[in-house]
Amino acid sequence: MQLKNSLWVGLLSATLVLTGCAALAPEDDEQAQRLDELEDRLSQLERLVDSDSLVNLASQLDEVQAELRGMRGEIENLDYQLDGTAERQREIYLDVDRRLRRLEVGGAPEADQVPDVHLGQTPTDTPSEEGDPQAAYEEAFGLLRDGRYDAAGEAFEAFLEDHEDSDLGPNARYWLGEVHYVTRDYEQATAEFQRVLDDYPESNKLADSKLKLAFSYYELERWDEARDLLGEVRENYPDSSAARLANSRLNRMDEEGR
Structure with missing residues (x-):
């Protein structure tokens, strides 16, 4: 709207100029030509001001600004939800590990089974x-x-x-x-996950350890090592959840150009 007001001021000024020129009643060709030029410019300004394009543009800008404000609110809400989801996933993952260990010793006497740990x-x-x-x-x-x-x-x-x-x-x-x-000490994390691979080659934690070792390499920006391990997990444990997570991280690395 400020632009439109400015154009009206210009029109008013141009009108005053034309009025002044008409009062002088120029006789020579040069003055008549200048008067014609001013009239043409005034007509162009009138068409511009009367056009709905400026009003539409201002309306569109208002809509974009409103959408941006809404998107900021949605992003903040998603961040909050992701924090809560990560915490719930951690609890679920830990509980799944407990249940798997109980299944592993399912044939043992009741006294030797892993005690149930409630949340x-x-x-x-x-x-x-x-x-x-x-x-x-x-x-x-x-x-x-x-x-x-x-x-x-x-x-x-x-x-x-x-x-x-x-x-x-x-x-x-x-x-x-x-x-x-989880405490972002990725160097020490790589050492511990590697120890699982080195010290317990027959462990049922090999797939998970390779996956998390690859994730640790990713956080340390050791892209080649991360890719090699992720590919190994996907190839050697094709039907496991570790393989699905490895494939997802590989796709993410592809998108990031890692």
Whole structure:
């Protein structure tokens, strides 16, 4: 609208000029020609001001600004939702690991099975019995599940010092790598995931460890190493969830030009 007001001021000025020129009643050809030129310019300005294009343009700008404000609000809402989703996924993932371990020992006597850990329970309230690998593992795992990462890291390290050769050794080493990964210590995360591959070549944590090792390489911008491992996971474990996640990350790297 400011532009339109400016044009009206121009029209008024041009009108005053023409009025003045008409009052002089020029006789010579040069003055008549200049008067004709001014009239032509005035006609062009009138057509421009009368056009709806300026009004439409201003309306469109208002609509774009309104859409941008709405998009900013939606983005902020999505960020909030993603934070909550990430937390829920972490809890689900930890719970799935617990359930898988129970299935792995499904043929063992009831007393030897992994105790059920409910989300509302705090297993760290009662210290584990000294020398009991299962209790020590559950204690460390409970700390991780509760988001107490520093304490969980210390607990898994203590477990590995005392029970590294137990059946739970590969899981403990893997989750120690997860502790470092979620706290963004990617260098140490790569070391722990690599230890799973080196020390427990027959472990059922190989696929997950290779996947998370590749993710750690990705965060460290070691693109070639990340790609090699992701491709290996996709090829060697085609029907696993790790393979699907590996394929998704490879597609993402393709889109990013990594």
